[in-house]
Amino acid sequence: MAANPHRAWAEINPAALSRNLARARVLAPGARVMCVVKADAYGHGAAVAAAALADADAFGVASLEEALALRAAGVTAPVAVLSGFFAPQQVAAMREGRIDAVVHNRRQREILRAAAGRRQARIHVWLKVDSGMGRLGFAPDEAEGELHRLRATAGIGEVRLMTHFAAADGGDAAARDFTESQLRAYRPLRGLPAEHSLANSAALLAWPDSHADWVRPGVMLYGASPFAHRTAADCGLAPAMRFCARLVAVRMLRKGAGVGYGPLYRCPEDMPVGVAACGYADGYPRLAAAPSKVAINGIVTATVGAVSMDSLSVDLRPLASTVRVGDEVELWGGTVGVNSVAAAAGTIPHHLLSALGARVPRTVISEVQ
Ligand SMILES: *Cc1c(COP(=O)(O)O)cnc(C)c1O
Numbered sequence: 001m002a003a004n005p006h007r008a009w010a011e012i013n014p015a016a017l018s019r020n021l022a023r024a025r026v027l028a029p030g031a032r033v034m035c036v037v038k039a040d041a042y043g044h045g046a047a048v049a050a051a052a053l054a055d056a057d058a059f060g061v062a063s064l065e066e067a068l069a070l071r072a073a074g075v076t077a078p079v080a081v082l083s084g085f086f087a088p089q090q091v092a093a094m095r096e097g098r099i100d101a102v103v104h105n106r107r108q109r110e111i112l113r114a115a116a117g118r119r120q121a122r123i124h125v126w127l128k129v130d131s132g133m134g135r136l137g138f139a140p141d142e143a144e145g146e147l148h149r150l151r152a153t154a155g156i157g158e159v160r161l162m163t164h165f166a167a168a169d170g171g172d173a174a175a176r177d178f179t180e181s182q183l184r185a186y187r188p189l190r191g192l193p194a195e196h197s198l199a200n201s202a203a204l205l206a207w208p209d210s211h212a213d214w215v216r217p218g219v220m221l222y223g224a225s226p227f228a229h230r231t232a233a234d235c236g237l238a239p240a241m242r243f244c245a246r247l248v249a250v251r252m253l254r255k256g257a258g259v260g261y262g263p264l265y266r267c268p269e270d271m272p273v274g275v276a277a278c279g280y281a282d283g284y285p286r287l288a289a290a291p292s293k294v295a296i297n298g299i300v301t302a303t304v305g306a307v308s309m310d311s312l313s314v315d316l317r318p319l320a321s322t323v324r325v326g327d328e329v330e331l332w333g334g335t336v337g338v339n340s341v342a343a344a345a346g347t348i349p350h351h352l353l354s355a356l357g358a359r360v361p362r363t364v365i366s367e368v369q
Pocket residue numbers: 036038082164199200201202216217218219220226350
């Protein structure tokens with residue numbers, strides 16, 4: 001097969017996205033699913049992801065612009081802007097685009113009321129409750145009053161309740177206690193006559209008590225584990241992205257030679273070192289000294305030295321003499337999980353996927369080759 005002409009690229013597998021959504025439905029059988037496709041579907045491309053996730057009951061995004069982009073791509077399902085809105089000008093666009101709003105402060109209700117025109121489409125609202133995240137939302141004891149006030153406000157359609165977990169991904173006792181305290185804080189509200197949504201990916205996978213009426217998975221749809229202590233395969237998820245770069249140089253370096261900036265790496269012996277055409281401007285984390293895994297021709301090896309803006313160096317010792325300039329380096333995907341790269345970089349897969357560089361072309365692949 002002729003090599004593609006890209007220096008670095010991301011292969012997106014829509015079938016994996018659909019399978020991960022099916023997995024979410026199996027795990028939360030009674031719940032509807034709001035698929036979170038913010039940040040350009042965690043770097044996968046919002047239009048491609050929304051098409052692959054066409055079975056979603058709704059989509060969640062972070063900004064009005066992202067919501068309108070889904071509408072422009074032909075998405076007709078409900079779309080909610082999870083971080084809410086703050087300006088009166090945004091309301092007309094939300095109404096026009098049939099975009100649902102998250103309301104987390106009183107001022108937003110005033111904006112909605114002021115913008116309510118007669119005989120216009122009503123805006124559906126998710127009333128956000130802060131059950132312990134300490135970020136956006138009303139205190140639990142304010143929720144009932146706010147629910148009634150929103151329902152009495154002109155221009156507002158359905159009102160549903162939501163909250164968000166701060167530590168549902170944690171495997172230790174402190175994290176579990178924290179999630180239990182959030183569930184306790186929210187429990188009195190479960191009796192309020194409204195639909196409820198609590199769970200992100202981690203809670204969907206680990207906290208069945210939180211499933212309620214709607215779940216809101218993000219990262220699991222893309223085939224990454226939300227947990228540091230469980231792999232994607234353990235969670236039954238299939239990676240939807242394979243991030244690759246071309247090997248553009250194969251060098252034989254002498255014992256003691258430096259590699260890259262610093263130089264933060266010195267060759268411990270005479271050794272072959274490859275240069276892959278991908279750097280931190282493409283979204284690969286700027287690992288300084290710690291190595292991270294990569295795979296070449298199915299063989300796992302590691303980065304050496306600091307990652308540069310446009311390139312990174314790899315240890316070719318495990319590859320013997322079969323490796324050639326032009327070979328494909330898998331940075332993350334089916335052989336090297338994005339979770340392992342995130343762990344090496346001291347971050348989470350959400351960060352790496354959503355920070356994939358704008359200059360990296362996304363190519364949509366089909367599984368049957
Ligand atoms: C991003 C987000 C999610 C999805 O979180 P994951 O950890 O990716 O599953 C769910 N709910 C809200 C409010 C969010 O902002």
